[in-house]
Amino acid sequence: MANYLIKRLLMLFPLLLGITLITFTVIHLAPGEPVEMQTAMSPKVSAQARARLREFYGLDKPLHVQYGMWLSNLAHLDFGRSFAPDNRPVLDKIKERIPITISLNVIALILEFGLALPIGILAAVHRDTLLDRAISVFVFAGFAVPTFWLALLCMYFFGVKLNWLPISGIHSLGSDALPTLARFWDLAKHLLLPISIATFGSLAGLSRYMRSTMLEVLSQDYITTARAKGVRERVVIYRHALKNALLPVITLLGFSLPALIGGSVIFETIFSIPGMGQLFYQGVMARDYPLVMGILVIGAGLTLVGNLLADLCYAVADPRIRHGRG
Amino acid sequence: MTFSRCFPLLLALIVFAGCAKGAPEDKARAQGGGASRGSSFVTGSIGEPSNLIPILSADSASSDVAGLVYNGLVRYDKNLKLEGDLAQSWEVSPDGLGITFHLRRGVKWHDGHDFTSRDVLYTYKVTIDPKTPTAYAEDFKQVQTAEAVDTYTFKVRYAKPFAPALASWGMPVLPAHLLEGKDITKSPLSRKPVGTGPYIFKEWVPGQRLILEANPHYYEGAPHLSPYVYRIIPDNSTMYMELKAGGIDMMGLSPVQYQRQTGSREFLSRFNKYRYPASAYTYLGYNLRLPMFQDVRVRRALTCAINKEEIIQGVLLGMGQIAHGPYKPGTWAWKPRIEADPGYDPARAAALLKEAGYVMGSDGILVKDGKPLSFTIMTNQGNDQRLKCAQIIQRRLKRVGIDVKIRVMEWASFLTNFIDKGRFEAVLLGWTISQDPDLYDVWHSSKTGPKELNFIGYKNPELDRLIVEGRGTFDMAKRRESYYRIQEILAQDQPYTFLYVPDALPVVTSRIKGIEPAPAGISYNLIKWYVEQ
Numbered sequence: 001m002a003n004y005l006i007k008r009l010l011m012l013f014p015l016l017l018g019i020t021l022i023t024f025t026v027i028h029l030a031p032g033e034p035v036e037m038q039t040a041m042s043p044k045v046s047a048q049a050r051a052r053l054r055e056f057y058g059l060d061k062p063l064h065v066q067y068g069m070w071l072s073n074l075a076h077l078d079f080g081r082s083f084a085p086d087n088r089p090v091l092d093k094i095k096e097r098i099p100i101t102i103s104l105n106v107i108a109l110i111l112e113f114g115l116a117l118p119i120g121i122l123a124a125v126h127r128d129t130l131l132d133r134a135i136s137v138f139v140f141a142g143f144a145v146p147t148f149w150l151a152l153l154c155m156y157f158f159g160v161k162l163n164w165l166p167i168s169g170i171h172s173l174g175s176d177a178l179p180t181l182a183r184f185w186d187l188a189k190h191l192l193l194p195i196s197i198a199t200f201g202s203l204a205g206l207s208r209y210m211r212s213t214m215l216e217v218l219s220q221d222y223i224t225t226a227r228a229k230g231v232r233e234r235v236v237i238y239r240h241a242l243k244n245a246l247l248p249v250i251t252l253l254g255f256s257l258p259a260l261i262g263g264s265v266i267f268e269t270i271f272s273i274p275g276m277g278q279l280f281y282q283g284v285m286a287r288d289y290p291l292v293m294g295i296l297v298i299g300a301g302l303t304l305v306g307n308l309l310a311d312l313c314y315a316v317a318d319p320r321i322r323h324g325r326g
Numbered sequence: 327m328t329f330s331r332c333f334p335l336l337l338a339l340i341v342f343a344g345c346a347k348g349a350p351e352d353k354a355r356a357q358g359g360g361a362s363r364g365s366s367f368v369t370g371s372i373g374e375p376s377n378l379i380p381i382l383s384a385d386s387a388s389s390d391v392a393g394l395v396y397n398g399l400v401r402y403d404k405n406l407k408l409e410g411d412l413a414q415s416w417e418v419s420p421d422g423l424g425i426t427f428h429l430r431r432g433v434k435w436h437d438g439h440d441f442t443s444r445d446v447l448y449t450y451k452v453t454i455d456p457k458t459p460t461a462y463a464e465d466f467k468q469v470q471t472a473e474a475v476d477t478y479t480f481k482v483r484y485a486k487p488f489a490p491a492l493a494s495w496g497m498p499v500l501p502a503h504l505l506e507g508k509d510i511t512k513s514p515l516s517r518k519p520v521g522t523g524p525y526i527f528k529e530w531v532p533g534q535r536l537i538l539e540a541n542p543h544y545y546e547g548a549p550h551l552s553p554y555v556y557r558i559i560p561d562n563s564t565m566y567m568e569l570k571a572g573g574i575d576m577m578g579l580s581p582v583q584y585q586r587q588t589g590s591r592e593f594l595s596r597f598n599k600y601r602y603p604a605s606a607y608t609y610l611g612y613n614l615r616l617p618m619f620q621d622v623r624v625r626r627a628l629t630c631a632i633n634k635e636e637i638i639q640g641v642l643l644g645m646g647q648i649a650h651g652p653y654k655p656g657t658w659a660w661k662p663r664i665e666a667d668p669g670y671d672p673a674r675a676a677a678l679l680k681e682a683g684y685v686m687g688s689d690g691i692l693v694k695d696g697k698p699l700s701f702t703i704m705t706n707q708g709n710d711q712r713l714k715c716a717q718i719i720q721r722r723l724k725r726v727g728i729d730v731k732i733r734v735m736e737w738a739s740f741l742t743n744f745i746d747k748g749r750f751e752a753v754l755l756g757w758t759i760s761q762d763p764d765l766y767d768v769w770h771s772s773k774t775g776p777k778e779l780n781f782i783g784y785k786n787p788e789l790d791r792l793i794v795e796g797r798g799t800f801d802m803a804k805r806r807e808s809y810y811r812i813q814e815i816l817a818q819d820q821p822y823t824f825l826y827v828p829d830a831l832p833v834v835t836s837r838i839k840g841i842e843p844a845p846a847g848i849s850y851n852l853i854k855w856y857v858e859q
Contacts, residue, residue, distance in 0.1 A: 032738030036777075038384055038461070040741050043760065043767035043779055045461040050777070056459040056511075085376040085383040087459075087511050096532045152563055160571050167571055168564045169534055173368065173555060269560040274533020278560065287738070 008311070012304050019300040020074075020293065024067050027284075027292050033059060034083040034287045057083050070293065079297075080290035082283075090294040093279060098261060100170060101275040104195065105260045111199045112206060117249070119203065120210025125237060127215065135207070143204035148266045151197050155270075158193065166190050168272035194271045198264070206252065210245070217245045247318055254310025258302040261295075365857045367551035367838070370559040370574040374533060378519040379510060380498040381453050381460040391556055394538055394852075395436075396498030396521035399427050399446065399480075402761050404844035404851065406657055408492055412441065412499055412522065413480075422487035422800050427495070429478040433545050435501050436526045443474035448502035450482075452510055459511060465494035487798040489805060490762045524549045524853045534558060549853035551838070569597075575838060579831040581645040588833065597833050600843050603656065604830040607649045608712065608756040609822040610703065610719065614783045615748060618701065623682040625820040630668045630675035631726045632719055638826050641714045645831060649824035651813040652757070652765060656845055658802065659763035659809040666818040675726045684727075692727040700729035701751035704744060706737045712754050715825065719754075745781050753782075759827075763809050764797045769816075784821040 035053040039045040054060050058069065073080055079090040119139065123132045159167035166172060166189055175186045217223065218241055226236050263277030276295065283291035315321045371390065377383035380392040399413040410416065413427040433441040450472050454463050468491065471483045484491055501520050505513060519527050524546070525538035540552035557574060559565040566583060568574045570593075579588065579599070588599060610632070612619040619625060634648045650667045653660040668674070684692040684699055692699040703719065705712040713734060720730040735744065744750045757768065767773055770793050771785035789812060796808035816822075832848060834841060840855045841848050 030738065031742040036741065037738060041755075041779065042384060042461060044464055046464045046467075047777070049461050049463055052456060052463075053459045053461070085385070085388070086516060087377070087382075088517075152567075155564065155567055160567050163571065167567050167573060168559055168561075169557070171531075171534070173366075173535075270564055272534070272557075272559045272561070272564060274558075278533070 005312075008308055012308070015304060016297070016300060020071065020297055021067070023293060023296045023300075024070070024289075027287070027289055028063060030284075030287065032287050034289065035059065037286050038085065070290070074297070079294040082291050083288045084283075084286055084291070090290050093291060094276070094294060094298070097274055097276050097279050100273065101263045101277075102260055104191065104198075104273070104275065105263070107191070108195050108198045108202070109256055109260070111195065112202050113249075113253075115199065116203050116206035117210050117246075120207040121214055121237075121242065121245075123207065123211045124214035124218065139204040139207050142200040142202075145201070147197055147201045147264075148270055150200075151193070151267070151270050154193055154197060165193055168270075170273060194267060194273060198267060206249075209252070210249065213248055214241065214245045217241045220244075247314070250313045250317060251310045254306045254313070257306030257309070258299050261298060261302060365551050366553050366555060367576075367855070368555040368557055368574045369576045370557050370565045370568060372558075372560055372562065372565070374558045375536065375556075377516045378527070379500065379513065379516045381449075381458065381462050381500070382511065382516065384461050387556075387558075391536055391538070392498055392519065392521075393523075394525040394554065395519045395523045395527055396500075397433075397523050398496035398498050399429075400492060400496050402493075402496070402846060402850075404842075404846045406761060406845050408496075411496070412446075413495070416492075418492075418800055422798075423485075424481065424483045425492065425495075426475075427480045427482075429480060430545060431478055433522050434543055435503070435522055436520045436541065437501075437504075439501065439503050441499070441522050442477045443480040444477075445499050445502045446480045447472060447474045448506055449497065449500045452500065452505065453497070462497065465490060466497075487800065489797050489800055490764045492800075493762045525552075525554050528553065544853070546853060550840075550856035551852070569833065572835075575835045577833060579833050581641075581643040581828075581831065584645060584831045584833075585643045596836055598836050598841070599831065599833045600841070600848055601645070601829050601831055602843060602845070602847060603647060603654055603827050605654055605759040605761075606756055607652065607654075607759060607827045608715065608754070608825045609649070610825060611753045611755065611782045611822045613748065613750055613752065614785075614821060616751060618699070618751075621682050622819055623678045624699075625823075626668045627675040627678035627682070627726070628723070628728070629820050629823045630671045630678065631728070632722050632823055632825075633670045634825055635670070636722075637715055637718050640718050641711050642826065642828055646826045646828040649827045651816050651824055652759065652768070653763060653809070653813070654759045654827060657759075657763075659806060661810045661813045664813055664817045666814050668817075668820065672722075672726055679726065686727055690724075690727060691729045698729060699727065700731070702731040702733050703752045703754050704733045704735060704740065704750050705754040706740050707734050708737070711828075712756070716754050746776050748781070748783070763805075765793050765812065766797060769793060769812075782821055784819075786815065786819065789815050 033054070034057060035050055039050055039053070051060075058066060061069075070080060079094075081087050082090050082093055116139075119135055123135045126132050155167050158165040170187060170190045171183075172186050172190075175183050178186065218237075223236060223241055226240050227233075231240070261276055262280075263273075263275035265277040265281040267273070268275045268278045280292065280295050282288070283295065371387050373385060373387040375383070375388040375391050376385050377388055378392055378395065380389060380396060383389070383392075397412045399411060400408050400416070401411040403409045410430075412430055412433060414430045416425055416427045418425050427446070429441070429443055429446070435441060450466055450469070452458055453460055453466050454469075468484055468486075468488050469482050470485045471481075473481050475481050482491075498521065501515075504515060504520055517530060521527075522545075524541055524544045526541045527536075528539045529537040531537075535558060536556040538552075538554040538556070540549045540554075542548045557568075559568060559574070562580070565574065565577050566579075566587075569577050584599060584601070588594075588597070610628075612625060612628075614620060638644060638646045638648065647655055650664045651661065655662075679692055679699070682694070684694045687693040687698060703716045705716055713732070716730075716732045720732060723730050745753070768779045769784060769789060770780065771787070771790050773780040774783045774785065792808045792812050792815070796805050796812070799805045799808065816824075830847060834848070837857050838855050839858055840851070842851060844850065
């Protein structure tokens, strides 16, 4: 087990290196340069000014040199400075957006798993009944409705018509002056719409997945045996079937790890939430190479760690894997 | 002294009293985003400022905020004429080469330091410093010598007469005492600016808002609206809903919003809508390196075949006016009647094309030397108005026998793969109209190189001469003659078909008083706006 772990950990480095090389190439293949995106079609910018900016960002050096410099900085955990006019350290820009993104995603993830799993189980247990069909319609409606459209409708209804909820942003003006509890309430009201709509949209995938694994397990021989023994239906489902049906969900949870720092651009834009999705989108649009690379490296790192964790949890949870080789 | 120190206190008292009275209602509204906020003023912006040291940024959000925090030496008044700002007055030397600025005395930086000629000299020096990554060095590079004669006199000399020079000193002046000897690119002022302007920077919550407060010592008197909150709302529909729910006080409307969605009595009782020409125009530009467009008769025929009025109705719902040249209607360089303008006349278009040697083919497309008259209009992605415009033009040109295809491209690849390489036939794009009428960068024949702005390759020696003449003359009446002639030449040659100047359509909550629309728009007297208590 320890050997396996070390091997897996060592494998992470070449993988990460490969990922950075590919992303670096791809982002530089995209037409346009940061300097160009900043100065294009501006009458006041001369060729010298453009050359000066390129030199300032180090864009006048050959690509492999740029990559080398970026990589050696990264080795010192320095993500470099943004190529946007603010020229701030990339890490600062990411840091100020990560808390809200992670909190939103964690809450949404908890809600998603907390709702989708019971819904899936319910649908599986009551297979082909009216309840099952109603659930299907509900989750697929969430899946099919364009979230930005639903978001706008809800904002109009709850924000403009009823005036119950704030429309956008994450704090009211002057909320800093409020006592802690009131500030928390203010934040909660701002996040209610984005989180519920995001959760509604993501229920379908996980609940259908849960339903099918549950059905698969329920058709296994040992379930039939348990029933034949006269074990009560509740125990059959929740102790014997559910435990086994939950195994693949661990993998899904592992895959969700990198998604924690990612955000949806459309969503963040509509609700004016200053999250990672917007930051990344703006970075790509402005060809802000260090920022894009920084976010991608963190994302890739989390993906790899997530996969590793999922595999490890799997081994812990499933005796067949743990003892398989022994 | 006593008055100036008492006044803010008095104001605060009034504001406080106003708040106390409206408290219950405040609470109710605050839940929906907060509407009645005393004399605070909240505006929305699609983008977030990038850098609040103005010479380091080029985006409109940064310059919006910087405009409230800093002052230049000169500025445009409500009639778009230059007036003194930090310069009380100035003299242009008789040879037109030197300008002497007499600076305003007693102006203080927000941190209490005195504003002097040292600040102006520093701003000039740091802008032309090769180490400063700025896009704005060009105008200042024309300066031959600059000196701070004494604490309140600043003198510059140019190598040749340069009329846009004066306007270039509208560039915000930076505080020398905080920046001199330091690396400007790493200065904290980019996130926490210190200026001389009407508003003092207070707070920046990244991705959400910037908060500015009235400068009680502002040389023109403290602004009445405070705090000034600049909210970042990246989506236009969201911003519109925030406006209706009372979350923001001002925004720019789209033509559809102005015409169709804001006409209710309820809306009009809560908001005032304004309308005036924006400083921008949209055009159809022809690649003059292609033989097809080298014949002036073809270009004039294209303009004759395009119904600009119909485009304004269809695309802007009437919220704009026809453009005949590169200037904003109503400004001093704009020529009200241009003789050479072809106007909308499809019959004349057909005649001109026939004269140019085109005959109608069997498929309804004009042909010359076996080649059909057909081209592609390119425009950038994400601008729905331009796409609609192209579609209307396509239909009109089809009627006179010209086959038009439309191609929409992502901005970056549009620029690098097509514009810069000259690989286009016609483009539908827009320019902002600068306050100074100098046209050198877009129309002079020396600007036809790669990445330069005369990308359609228009070369006319007479126009070159007039452009140089215009920028070399300080006398406005004489300058105007050059620009009138330039507009006639452009109308004759039709290197672009100038399409329209759209209207700016701002809307402001009716609780804000003191707004006086003028040729410069409405925000020029922001510091005089107030809330009736």
